[in-house]
Amino acid sequence: MVTDDTPARVSPTLDADVSFLLARASAITAAAGNRALAAVGLKVRSYSVLALAAEVGPSQRELAERLRLDPSQIVALVDALESGGYVERRQDPADRRARTVTATPAGVELFARARAAVDDAQRESFAAISDAESDVVRAFLQRIAYSDLS
Amino acid sequence: MVTDDTPARVSPTLDADVSFLLARASAITAAAGNRALAAVGLKVRSYSVLALAAEVGPSQRELAERLRLDPSQIVALVDALESGGYVERRQDPADRRARTVTATPAGVELFARARAAVDDAQRESFAAISDAESDVVRAFLQRIAYSDLS
């Protein structure tokens, strides 16, 4: 017989609410990510921008779409990375309105170190989860994260 | 043979980053929750406060701890619910500093409707997930969400 003897941690309803748990888990891992990235002078936001600059090299418009951010937020994020010498804006030869954001060699190197720091922190956070569980969780999260319900 | 033919949706690194996916999935489900709750005049934040008022009846301090919010944020959230007649502040007889937040009958009724709206929306969002997957995901999220790594 299975009964729920677990004392309420938040409230019975919220403890079982996947959306609530997502919000909370996200806040906790984001805080851990920011702590890990502070050593290399980044936050999760700038880290995500740097990742795209290093791995994709998109226009700022595409950056905004991929990260689901307002284009106006991209400006400040790219400004900060650019002033640090980690990315550069290049005029798209095919469309002079668009400016492409690509990582400089220093940016590529910083991204490698940042990624290592993030991986270390996550290995710690997610230590108790098996590979099989991890696959299920990742697949679930991707389905939700990339669903276009909004 | 398994190869990853999937085109990058964000970037190869971020597409596999559980923390990034958590943030994104959380943002999407929170937006869906707010949309569902707008019909009853709530947001996910006030909904979570109402849930605790209805199911637990904690002090504001405890409310802040359970929801991981700053005590100063609780004030405005309770103010709004109280002015709507859905919760009331009672002086804790054992500690006159503390004020207990409990749902009124109208609050209990509102919570029932709000919960139904949230459940409907989530049934839609999470339709494609099996019970077995759901259990794994919930267990994972609870482990992360309730880990006291910070």
Added chain:
DNA sequence: GTCAACAATTGACATTCTCAACGATTACTG
């Protein structure tokens, strides 16, 4: 060639987070 659409940017505004301070009350310590 004109006009609508789009990219990046700026600025305004609301929301949220985080922190410090305060009055009232309680708990601790000698």
Added chain:
DNA sequence: CAGTAATCGTTGAGAATGTCAATTGTTGAC
């Protein structure tokens, strides 16, 4: 028991974030 430290709710300030409109330069369609 007196005095001091800690706690609870509250207020207010400042940073970070989200959202949206307006502007300039450029492109594409008719």
